[in-house]
Amino acid sequence: MRFYKLSLFRGLGFMLVGTFIGVVITILIRLLIGLPAWNAEPILVVGALFGAIAFMFGTRVMDDWFKWARGIDTPEPAEDSEAEGWKRFIHVSFDHKVIGIQYGLTSILILSVAGLFAMIFRTELAQPGLQFLTPDGFNTLISLHGIVNIGGILLGVAAMANYLVPLMIGANDMAFPRLNAFAYWINIPAIVMLLSTILLGGVDAGWTGYPPLSENLAKIGFSMFFLGVYLIGLSSILGGLNLITTIIRMRAPGMSYFRMPIFVWSTLATMIISLTATQLIGLSFQMVLFDRVFGMDFFNPNQGGNVLLFQNLFWFYSHPAVYVFVLPGLGIISELLPVFSRKPLFGYRWVALSSMAIALVGFFVWAHHMFTSGMADFLRVPFTYSTLLVAVPTGIKFFSWTGTIWRGKLSFQTPMLYVLGAISIFLLGGLSGPPNATVATDLHIHDTYFIVGHFHATMFGGYLFPFVAAAYFWFPLITGRMYSERWGKIGFWLMLIGFYFQSLFQMQTGLLGMRRRIADYDPALGVDFQQLVVSIAGFVVGLGLLVFITNILVSAKRGQVAEQNPWRSRSPEWYIPTPVWGHNYEKPFEVVGEPYDYGLEGSDYTSLGGVADTPADSAVPEPAAAD
Amino acid sequence: MTTQVEAHSGYKYKSDSNRLGLWLFIISDAFVFGGLLVSRFYLFAGERPELNQWLGVIVTFVLLTSSFFMYRADTDISYGNVKGFTRNILVTLILGILFLIGVVGLEWPTAPFSAGENAMSSIFFTMTGMHALHVLSGVIFLYIVYRNGKKGLYSKERHFPVEAAAIYWHFVDVVWVFFYPALYLMGNPV
Numbered sequence A: 001m002r003f004y005k006l007s008l009f010r011g012l013g014f015m016l017v018g019t020f021i022g023v024v025i026t027i028l029i030r031l032l033i034g035l036p037a038w039n040a041e042p043i044l045v046v047g048a049l050f051g052a053i054a055f056m057f058g059t060r061v062m063d064d065w066f067k068w069a070r071g072i073d074t075p076e077p078a079e080d081s082e083a084e085g086w087k088r089f090i091h092v093s094f095d096h097k098v099i100g101i102q103y104g105l106t107s108i109l110i111l112s113v114a115g116l117f118a119m120i121f122r123t124e125l126a127q128p129g130l131q132f133l134t135p136d137g138f139n140t141l142i143s144l145h146g147i148v149n150i151g152g153i154l155l156g157v158a159a160m161a162n163y164l165v166p167l168m169i170g171a172n173d174m175a176f177p178r179l180n181a182f183a184y185w186i187n188i189p190a191i192v193m194l195l196s197t198i199l200l201g202g203v204d205a206g207w208t209g210y211p212p213l214s215e216n217l218a219k220i221g222f223s224m225f226f227l228g229v230y231l232i233g234l235s236s237i238l239g240g241l242n243l244i245t246t247i248i249r250m251r252a253p254g255m256s257y258f259r260m261p262i263f264v265w266s267t268l269a270t271m272i273i274s275l276t277a278t279q280l281i282g283l284s285f286q287m288v289l290f291d292r293v294f295g296m297d298f299f300n301p302n303q304g305g306n307v308l309l310f311q312n313l314f315w316f317y318s319h320p321a322v323y324v325f326v327l328p329g330l331g332i333i334s335e336l337l338p339v340f341s342r343k344p345l346f347g348y349r350w351v352a353l354s355s356m357a358i359a360l361v362g363f364f365v366w367a368h369h370m371f372t373s374g375m376a377d378f379l380r381v382p383f384t385y386s387t388l389l390v391a392v393p394t395g396i397k398f399f400s401w402t403g404t405i406w407r408g409k410l411s412f413q414t415p416m417l418y419v420l421g422a423i424s425i426f427l428l429g430g431l432s433g434p435p436n437a438t439v440a441t442d443l444h445i446h447d448t449y450f451i452v453g454h455f456h457a458t459m460f461g462g463y464l465f466p467f468v469a470a471a472y473f474w475f476p477l478i479t480g481r482m483y484s485e486r487w488g489k490i491g492f493w494l495m496l497i498g499f500y501f502q503s504l505f506q507m508q509t510g511l512l513g514m515r516r517r518i519a520d521y522d523p524a525l526g527v528d529f530q531q532l533v534v535s536i537a538g539f540v541v542g543l544g545l546l547v548f549i550t551n552i553l554v555s556a557k558r559g560q561v562a563e564q565n566p567w568r569s570r571s572p573e574w575y576i577p578t579p580v581w582g583h584n585y586e587k588p589f590e591v592v593g594e595p596y597d598y599g600l601e602g603s604d605y606t607s608l609g610g611v612a613d614t615p616a617d618s619a620v621p622e623p624a625a626a627d
Numbered sequence B: 001m002t003t004q005v006e007a008h009s010g011y012k013y014k015s016d017s018n019r020l021g022l023w024l025f026i027i028s029d030a031f032v033f034g035g036l037l038v039s040r041f042y043l044f045a046g047e048r049p050e051l052n053q054w055l056g057v058i059v060t061f062v063l064l065t066s067s068f069f070m071y072r073a074d075t076d077i078s079y080g081n082v083k084g085f086t087r088n089i090l091v092t093l094i095l096g097i098l099f100l101i102g103v104v105g106l107e108w109p110t111a112p113f114s115a116g117e118n119a120m121s122s123i124f125f126t127m128t129g130m131h132a133l134h135v136l137s138g139v140i141f142l143y144i145v146y147r148n149g150k151k152g153l154y155s156k157e158r159h160f161p162v163e164a165a166a167i168y169w170h171f172v173d174v175v176w177v178f179f180y181p182a183l184y185l186m187g188n189p190v
């Protein structure tokens, strides 16, 4: 296939033309209604919007929809991609597995970009004084580090959910394959917009983009920032809709809700948040955009506006969003622990429902981000209590994990190491949470590096480590090859040790009074040493991630051919030939038992068969060294 | 025993999935409108913009009436009455366009304030604009269904797009049932 026919390039070409057309049309309309022809911000915003729509036309994901509108029926989308080899991943496909990998690769790519931003400003922070960044440039970098990472994590969550959920529930694809492809591709123009902010004046207001700062700074970057996040949110909403429908409608016969794999439960809880709460960050960003572009006054106190409205709408999503980031990861932990412990998941039902409980409670805690904002004092206490309530279902998960490992026959391959690392790190993130939720302590540590340390702990433990664990665990299924176990372990230790130094010293720096989002610090604060350690540790984490990325890329091509079901898992996706493209299950299977009855003789999960654990060989065999 | 492949294809199975997807979309969309309503009362609890009351009553009446004809169209097609269906959907479509003319064509230009004037005008234009956008997309949806219906693509058994258009149209209508009092009736005019 010629390169210009590949969706990515075709889309980008269309995007360029679309942006140009949008700009011209806006100028014409402005002239028509008697405004001066050129005003960069509104013109570029409309241009970017046109560009995004043109991109979607260019990729051809919407072709079938237009046919339906004209009354033309189309066959089910082709199960395999038109493109071959690596081109498969930059061309439209309606196969949920290809889309899952597209999400995954895009996620890893933009997380790396966000990581590079961090390395730049961590170099600046390694010693006091301003070395090479301006304060504005520093703030743009930290803002983009935050928001690009958030986009990357959302894509990573979608990657895991897209690839795994249909396989796990025995479906051959998602409920709405075209919508699925649409939801992926809309991210590409969004990412282009987000990164374009660097060239358009920057976004030096933090990743939260609070008005009035984000409203009054005359930098076009802000509009692109809001528009880009809006489109990523749209993707998240559509993905949620699709996954919920898939999970409710397409489970294999016999798979009742309480026989679903635990990852499917956590995806369901996650997607309920994505489907609903995302609309409110969309609304808040839309309002700032209207304020900027149309001169509206939602957040202009001089004209009856109220900046706290933004914070309320923003956090109504952005707190639950944290559960969108971590619930799938926690699901991966619960999914992998029984396999590597050869024991049933302890308290399956409780774990399943705890995800739902976390999602539900998450809707009632948002104002804990606003204790210092000047909101009504009497609201602080109820929000403290609702926030602390989250610890209960989270605690259930920890009990389950401990109970699962307890007296299990553990084996320590790379995925298991990452899972155990994730548990220890998430514990740190969890324990450093209550001080932020409690008003008395929060007033002291609000907006300090303590929060930065806490948040990085929750993201590393709840998302990053589980994501890497999942990537390694399902690597043989995805590629049909085995990753390098040695490099996997090296990467793990680099990331784990790097992380602990980074996060603990961030927390200490914060307790010593270092405020976040400031390019410089006073040597008298006594945090020079800690800042240097955080910077070095950050680079070590980056190195660990580089090892991971290199490992999967190299092994995908040169790794040893993997045996069928190397982890001796009971999950159905391991009982089909690998690597699998197109149709998932040649013949449908039936669920005949419990998903996690590892070590229980004669028990099967599905009619595809199972693994019999005899006491003699119950640990997962170490895979042959493949270096 | 029907195989999974058979059970998971077929018009009815697909329509059931589509219906669930549509309702999830509506739940999601309701959060936007809910957020707008909350914002409206958060900014101005006891006040409302000064608007043309007669126009408000008329457009509300037009939109509510359109829902009646939408219901008729949906019922007609489920009895296989294609002629009644096309006639009723055309009436719905025209009433929808009249509503748009009333709000965007009349209320907007004659309102005694502009969009960029203050926070109250901002919330008024954003709420009516967001709702009008939904009415507009509903009108387009109705037109597609009308055109395909005239081609004879829908029957008693196979008419999910009509049902979807009806659900969507009623939803947009119900949103206005909340927006109309919030904008035109509640609070003191300023």
Ligand SMILES: [Cu+2]
Pocket (backbone or CB within 6 Å): A318, A319, A322, A365, A366, A368, A369
């Ligand atoms: Cu929070």
